[in-house]
Amino acid sequence: ILLPGARLIQKFGTSEFGVVPAKTRPDDGRFIELDERKVGIKVVDGMLHVRAPTAMIGYLGEDEPSVVEGWICTGDNVEIDGRWMRILGRQSEIINVGGEKGYPAEIEDVIRELPEVREVVVRGDPHPLLGKVTAARIRTADGADAAELRKTVRKHCSARLARYKVPVKIELTEN
Numbered sequence: 001i002l003l004p005g006a007r008l009i010q011k012f013g014t015s016e017f018g019v020v021p022a023k024t025r026p027d028d029g030r031f032i033e034l035d036e037r038k039v040g041i042k043v044v045d046g047m048l049h050v051r052a053p054t055a056m057i058g059y060l061g062e063d064e065p066s067v068v069e070g071w072i073c074t075g076d077n078v079e080i081d082g083r084w085m086r087i088l089g090r091q092s093e094i095i096n097v098g099g100e101k102g103y104p105a106e107i108e109d110v111i112r113e114l115p116e117v118r119e120v121v122v123r124g125d126p127h128p129l130l131g132k133v134t135a136a137r138i139r140t141a142d143g144a145d146a147a148e149l150r151k152t153v154r155k156h157c158s159a160r161l162a163r164y165k166v167p168v169k170i171e172l173t174e175n
Contacts, residue, residue, distance in 0.1 A: 012087075016072050017055040031084035040071075047091065048076045077103070095124035095132050097164040102134065107167070110160045111136060111153055116144040125169055135169035146172050 010032050013019030020039045025031035034041055040051035049071045058067050066072065077088040089103030104122035111120045119139040124132035140149060150170045157166040 014050075014072075014074060016066075016074075017050060017052040020050075020052070025084050031081060031086045033083050034085065041085070042071065043078055043080055043085075044073075046077050046079075046088075048074045048078045048085070048087075050074055095122075095134055095165075097124070097127075097132055097134065098130040100162065100164040102162070102165040107134060107136070107157070107161065107165050110157055111138065111167075114149075114152060114156060116141050116149050116152065122167065133168040134165055135171070136167040137171045137173065140172050140174055142174065144172075144174075 010022050010024050010029070011019050012022050012032060012034055017039070021035040022032040023035075025033070038052065042049045051070045051072070055067065055070070055072055075091050077091055077094075079086045079088055089105050093104055094101045095104065104124075107122040108120050111117055111122070117138055118141055121137045123135050123137075125135040127133045136153065138149070138153070140146075149172060153170055154166055
């Protein structure tokens with residue numbers, strides 16, 4: 001809406017090997033296809049591994065090699081659909097609620113569907129029994145009723161997500 005003529009494209013890159021050209025799947029912008037002429041890809045236990053001619057050979061002073069036979073583990077959990085790949089999130093970002101695991105991006109996407117939400121960031125907050133609970137910080141649209149929005153977010157998330165992914169803590173801000 002702010003940039004009506006803008007065309008957004010996705011890219012994939014890391015500091016370990018640079019940026020790789022990617023195409024976005026026309027029917028679902030969450031999926032990309034990496035240019036395999038520029039980079040090799042493989043998925044091991046849901047984790048993306050990449051081999052590129054521009055890749056580093058390792059980290060200085062590391063005990064275990066981060067590059068094995070030319071392959072770098074990116075730390076990204078992915079879903080594969082034919083030649084298309086969807087990045088679910090970084091392994092380090094997973095919110096572990098009593099052994100059930102969720103990615104902040106998935107929860108953020110659901111909350112962002114609400115018209116009262118301008119921006120949202122989801123994280124795991126410590127919990128003494130469950131390990132973590134899902135927490136959301138939401139920047140609201142002007143004039144949104146805080147108590148009503150908390151109820152709306154929980155109801156909307158409950159209808160779309162597993163129970164452990166529904167935010168227990170919701171912080172609202174207009175800034």
